[in-house]
Amino acid sequence: MRWPKNWPIRPISPPPWTRQEPTWRGARPGLIAEALExxxxxxxxxxxxxxxxSExxxxxxxxxxxAGQELVAWRTPDGELRVGPGACPHLGAPLCDAAVDGAALVCxxxxxSLGDKPTAGWARYPAYDDGVLAWVRLDRVGxxxxxxxxVLPQxxxxxxxxxxxxxxxGRCEPEDVVFNRLDPWxxxxxxxxxxxELRVLDASDFLVEVTFRLTKRIGVPVIARFSCPEPRTVVMHIVEGEGVGSVVETHATPIGPGRTAVIEATIAHSTRPGFAYARHVAGAVRPAMRWAAKRLWRDDIAYAERRFELRKDGRWPG
Ligand code: FES
Ligand SMILES: [Fe+2]
Incomplete structure (x- = not known):
């Protein structure tokens, strides 16, 4: 029976795990390393x-x-994002325990009181809210x-x-996270x-055909492209199939030596009528989306941590 072409989901019958087509030949270490560079x-x-x-x-x-800098972030009464050093310049109290008072923090x-005016060597950092993520600019670190x-992805x-x-x-560096994401194989x-049923269509462009599994026998086929708009971000754009235009942005932020926070934003988009309803129940959908991302990340963090460990010991084969 032919499956209607424009249906977003389709039946799948993947072979047993060990019988899949191996992908290691395509996943050439040099190719991924060059993309990382x-x-x-x-x-x-x-x-x-x-x-x-929202945090x-x-x-x-x-x-x-x-990157080893203790930071504190808060919002002014009109919602503007503020970020500054996380230790009080007087005797070092943690400012994440401070009280928000108007646009300032009170230790x-x-x-x-620490706010817009530089005080005793304490001064705010430039901050940017893109509507999904909060960013800070650290010039000495960068x-x-x-x-x-x-640099924001599309x-x-x-x-x-x-x-x-x-x-x-994770116990790794941002580049280990980026490397993992640049290995779609x-x-x-x-x-x-x-x-x-993952197939890399164009290795130089990181264009991938893959089916997201909903159940054992049902999946959503899409074509996705991976790219890096800046050194700590890998973006997956859905370019064909259900949810065209949706993105998954993986941002790797260094926390300290050998410690990285992976902050992943999923921005799902669809022009299907049912999706408008999903937006209304976004509050209910979000935890499920977060759960799905976390499950993947448990494995992906293990990959990135493994790469870091081997790199540290000079045993990384790539
Ligand atoms: S430590 Fe004294 S005011 Fe903050
Ligand atoms: Fe992965």
Whole structure:
């Protein structure tokens, strides 16, 4: 029986796991390493993804280390993002425990107010909210020519999309995360619960045909392209199939030596009528999306951590 061509889902009957077509011949270490080199050479303007936009509110400061720098982030009453050093310049109290007072933070220890005016050597960092993610610019850490705004991937219109952000911490460096994402060949082997029938259509363009598995026997076939707009970001664009225009952005933020936060934004887009309904129940959809991303990331983080471990010992074959 022919399956209607424009149906978003189709029956699948993948072979037993060990009987799949091996992909190791296509996954040439040199090819992936070259793509990684090209990504690492792109400018970032010294911008780092700090967190999901929704994680930072005016109710309570948010703390995170980026490249060994302790940071604190909060929002002003009108919702503007603020980021600054995370230690109080007086006696070092953690500012993630401070109180938000208007546009400023008030230190719990002795009441020093820190806001838009530089105080005792403490000064805010440039910050940018792209509607899904919060970014900070750290010029001393980045060491590049600073730019006005971060390099953002092409995204579907946020008003007609559902987005979710998942964060996973790993014992590796950002480049290990980027390398893992630039190896689409591992998809159906390493994540058989999520992907089936993966074929790399164009290795130089990282164009991949893959079926997202919904159940054992049903999947959603798509064509996706992977690219790196800047050195710590890998983006998967759905270019054909259900959800064209949707993106998965993987951002790798260095936390400290050998520690990386993977902050992954999924921005799902569809022009199907049912999708408008899904947007209304986005609150219910989001945890499911986050769960799916986390499951993949448990495996992918293990891959990135393994690469880091082998690199450290000079045993990485790639
Ligand atoms: S440590 Fe912050 S005011 Fe004293
Ligand atoms: Fe993966």
């Amino acid at each position: 090209r990504a690492l050479a792109r400018p970032s303007g010294n911008w780092f993804v700090l967190a999901a936009s 930072i509110t005016s109710a309570k400061p948010f703390g995170r280390h980026v 719990r220890w002795h009441g020093l 060491g590049e020519e600073p730019s006005e705004a971060p 995204r579907p219109p946020l008003e007609s999309s559902v987005s979710a952000v998942a964060t996973v911490l 591992h998809g159906a082997w390493f994540h058989p619960y999520s992907f089936a």
